[in-house]
Amino acid sequence: xxxxTTSLGGIHISPGAVATIAYHATLQSYGVVGLAPKNIADxxxxxxxxxxxRGVFVRYNGEDIDIEIHIIVEYxxxxxxxxxxxxxxxxxxxxxxLGLKVNKIDVHVAGLRVSNTD
Amino acid sequence: MSVNTARVDKLRRRQIDGQSLKxxxxxxxxxxxxxxxxxxxxxxxxxxxxxxxTNMFLTLTSAYNEIKDSGEKHLGKMAxxxxxxxxxxxxxxxxxxxxQLWRGFARGVQDNATLDVETLVKAFxxxxxxxxxxxxxxxxxxxxxxxxxxxxxxxxxxxxxAKRDAIDILEIAVKSADESVKQTPELLPVLxxxxxxxxxxxxxxxxxxxxxxxxxxESLDTPLASVQTLSAMNFENAMQEVEEGQDYxxxxxxxxxSGFELQSFYGRLDEMGTxxxxxxxxxxxxxxxxxxxxxxxxxxxxxxGLGTITKVAMENLLAQMDDIQKNTxxxxxxxxxxxxxxxxxxVVSPGTGLSRIFASLGVAAxxxxxxxxxxxxxxxxxAFEKLxxxxxxxxxxxxxxxxxxxxxxxxxxxxxxVVPSRTVPQGLAAMLALNPDGEVDSVAEKMTKALGMVxxxxxxxxxxxxxxxxxxxxxxxxIALLDGKLVASSxxxxxxxxxxxxxxxxxxxxxxxxxxxxxxxxxxxxxxxDVIREKYSGxxxxxxxxxxxxxxxxxxxx
Numbered sequence: 001x002x003x004x005t006t007s008l009g010g011i012h013i014s015p016g017a018v019a020t021i022a023y024h025a026t027l028q029s030y031g032v033v034g035l036a037p038k039n040i041a042d043x044x045x046x047x048x049x050x051x052x053x054r055g056v057f058v059r060y061n062g063e064d065i066d067i068e069i070h071i072i073v074e075y076x077x078x079x080x081x082x083x084x085x086x087x088x089x090x091x092x093x094x095x096x097x098l099g100l101k102v103n104k105i106d107v108h109v110a111g112l113r114v115s116n117t118d
Numbered sequence: 119m120s121v122n123t124a125r126v127d128k129l130r131r132r133q134i135d136g137q138s139l140k141x142x143x144x145x146x147x148x149x150x151x152x153x154x155x156x157x158x159x160x161x162x163x164x165x166x167x168x169x170x171x172t173n174m175f176l177t178l179t180s181a182y183n184e185i186k187d188s189g190e191k192h193l194g195k196m197a198x199x200x201x202x203x204x205x206x207x208x209x210x211x212x213x214x215x216x217x218q219l220w221r222g223f224a225r226g227v228q229d230n231a232t233l234d235v236e237t238l239v240k241a242f243x244x245x246x247x248x249x250x251x252x253x254x255x256x257x258x259x260x261x262x263x264x265x266x267x268x269x270x271x272x273x274x275x276x277x278x279x280a281k282r283d284a285i286d287i288l289e290i291a292v293k294s295a296d297e298s299v300k301q302t303p304e305l306l307p308v309l310x311x312x313x314x315x316x317x318x319x320x321x322x323x324x325x326x327x328x329x330x331x332x333x334x335x336e337s338l339d340t341p342l343a344s345v346q347t348l349s350a351m352n353f354e355n356a357m358q359e360v361e362e363g364q365d366y367x368x369x370x371x372x373x374x375x376s377g378f379e380l381q382s383f384y385g386r387l388d389e390m391g392t393x394x395x396x397x398x399x400x401x402x403x404x405x406x407x408x409x410x411x412x413x414x415x416x417x418x419x420x421x422x423g424l425g426t427i428t429k430v431a432m433e434n435l436l437a438q439m440d441d442i443q444k445n446t447x448x449x450x451x452x453x454x455x456x457x458x459x460x461x462x463x464x465v466v467s468p469g470t471g472l473s474r475i476f477a478s479l480g481v482a483a484x485x486x487x488x489x490x491x492x493x494x495x496x497x498x499x500x501a502f503e504k505l506x507x508x509x510x511x512x513x514x515x516x517x518x519x520x521x522x523x524x525x526x527x528x529x530x531x532x533x534x535x536v537v538p539s540r541t542v543p544q545g546l547a548a549m550l551a552l553n554p555d556g557e558v559d560s561v562a563e564k565m566t567k568a569l570g571m572v573x574x575x576x577x578x579x580x581x582x583x584x585x586x587x588x589x590x591x592x593x594x595x596x597i598a599l600l601d602g603k604l605v606a607s608s609x610x611x612x613x614x615x616x617x618x619x620x621x622x623x624x625x626x627x628x629x630x631x632x633x634x635x636x637x638x639x640x641x642x643x644x645x646x647x648d649v650i651r652e653k654y655s656g657x658x659x660x661x662x663x664x665x666x667x668x669x670x671x672x673x674x675x676x
Contacts, residue, residue, distance in 0.1 A: 024255075029211070030218075031253065033254055034254060074252040076248075077217065077218060078205055078213075078217060084210075085210060089211075
């Protein structure tokens with residue numbers, strides 16, 4: 001997966017490239033106000049980041065692409081719907097850009113941002 | 119547009135409170151519903167939750183459900199309820215944004231018992247601000263842009279000298295929304311490529327326009343100005359249902375004179391009839407409408423004044439509907455052919471429609487019979503004796519016929535099992551477990567197990583006054599039976615169905631099928647099914663012709 005051989009040579013798409021597409025698609029999804037890095041040591045989410053390689057994790061699993069996204073959601077939106085939209089949008093954009101099937105997308109809601117309290 | 123000016127003047131003098139807001143939301147919802155398919159057709163992203171019109175409609179429905187029984191007079195509190203309902207029911211991207219818009223709107227009006235111009239403008243601005251806060255990288259050319267356009271348009275109107283009221287602001291909001299929607303392809307290239315405007319923005323426009331149409335006293339049932347291409351016009355679908363009293367279908371092809379105005383055209387048609395469709399191709403327009411008998415020439419006379427008519431077609435829909443029904447019920451029923459060694463299933467069926475359904479499930483023979491006309495052992499025997507197999511399973515589908523079926527088993531030399539189905543839905547459930555190539559006993563056992571998977575409801579008329587199972591019944595009343603037990607008596611078939619489904623805990627199940635009897639018309643059955651659909655939105659509702667006598671409905675809940 002992510003690798004193709006043409007008569008001119010090979011094409012390899014790195015997980016990082018896929019992550020960048022997913023990152024931008026995520027940030028355009030409504031209700032998402034940021035991505036969160038996963039602190040691998042203790043799994044605690046620390047802060048909002050704008051670095052594309054953090055918050056989005058892409059794994060090639062044989063023929064499949066698995067994507068994991070950690071998002072911060074705007075307080076007051078329906079979190080389920082937002083997360084579902086993220087999965088749909090990311091799948092659409094990645095599949096369109098790469099022509100590769102995405103096997104699964106796990107969306108973790110890492111936190112909420114409160115900008116207004118009602 | 120046919121604006122009812124007297125109504126508008128009256129409304130202008132009234133305070134807009136919580137109850138007014140409720141009616142406005144209801145109108146917005148109705149209008150969005152009417153135009154839902156138009157919004158859906160604008161989707162450009164083939165994503166799974168992409169039916170923007172449906173998502174927005176479901177979200178707003180949830181909002182309306184939150185307030186529909188509320189007597190709240192305070193505008194701010196009512197708006198808060200709307201926002202809460204929208205949040206809880208938010209579906210898809212567009213639904214989430216819509217719920218945010220309501221949340222902002224509610225914040226803008228929260229301290230106001232009634233609506234004034236400044237508050238309304240402020241609320242539109244809050245809507246926009248709240249919506250924009252929900253996303254890091256707002257994409258322009260979407261519903262967000264439209265919310266921004268509405269806020270900008272209404273804010274600008276405050277500066278002008280003219281004295282305005284809330285209805286003026288709503289008019290400006292609708293106009294601004296319309297302009298913003300038209301702008302969306304310029305801002306978002308993907309829309310321009312697809313040749314559409316943004317679907318979410320259009321949905322928002324319809325909600326506001328519905329509110330304004332309510333103020334104007336205009337109809338909310340007929341989609342506006344949706345001109346399709348001629349090839350896209352499809353009248354066959356329109357034939358599925360004929361509204362009461364709208365018996366004639368009139369189709370007129372014409373070339374309009376210059377100055378032809380679509381809005382007023384629709385408005386005038388709307389006064390004449392229903393199921394209005396207008397198509398256009400190479401300058402020629404085709405108008406389709408359903409009108410009552412006495413009005414059948416009215417659309418033609420009207421269009422005569424608008425341009426040159428090239429063709430008129432008129433059809434009596436009732437006659438056509440009868441034909442369709444006759445044709446379907448007169449087609450011979452085709453039973454499954456059994457080969458020797460296979461299991462043949464013989465069922466007792468009370469109606470032609472039900473026989474047809476059984477046949478489609480692989481039944482080899484049908485014996486006519488039911489509650490009031492129990493078939494004899496001989497009848498049942500006759501049905502399977504001639505079949506080219508020795509393996510037979512009988513589904514009596516009525517508790518009074520089980521015995522006759524068992525007797526048929528005793529007198530034949532064939533290998534017979536009786537699966538003791540007591541109702542038609544049980545019989546249908548059993549058919550799904552049939553494996554014609556298996557052994558009679560084990561297959562019969564599987565089918566018997568399947569009987570318990572389904573609940574059976576029956577709706578009929580009481581033939582005498584009686585009290586059974588704690589239910590008091592007057593002669594002539596509609597009664598509902600659940601798995602043979604009397605559970606409710608009601609004044610109408612519709613209420614009977616609702617009572618029955620409640621008793622059956624239908625909300626816990628997945629599929630509700632209505633088999634309507636020979637005393638029910640197709641359209642009446644559909645009407646009742648629509649009522650049920652509204653209440654049981656989580657369940658699949660199906661309507662099938664059963665054709666059984668006496669029972670208005672046999673209902674299967676599974």
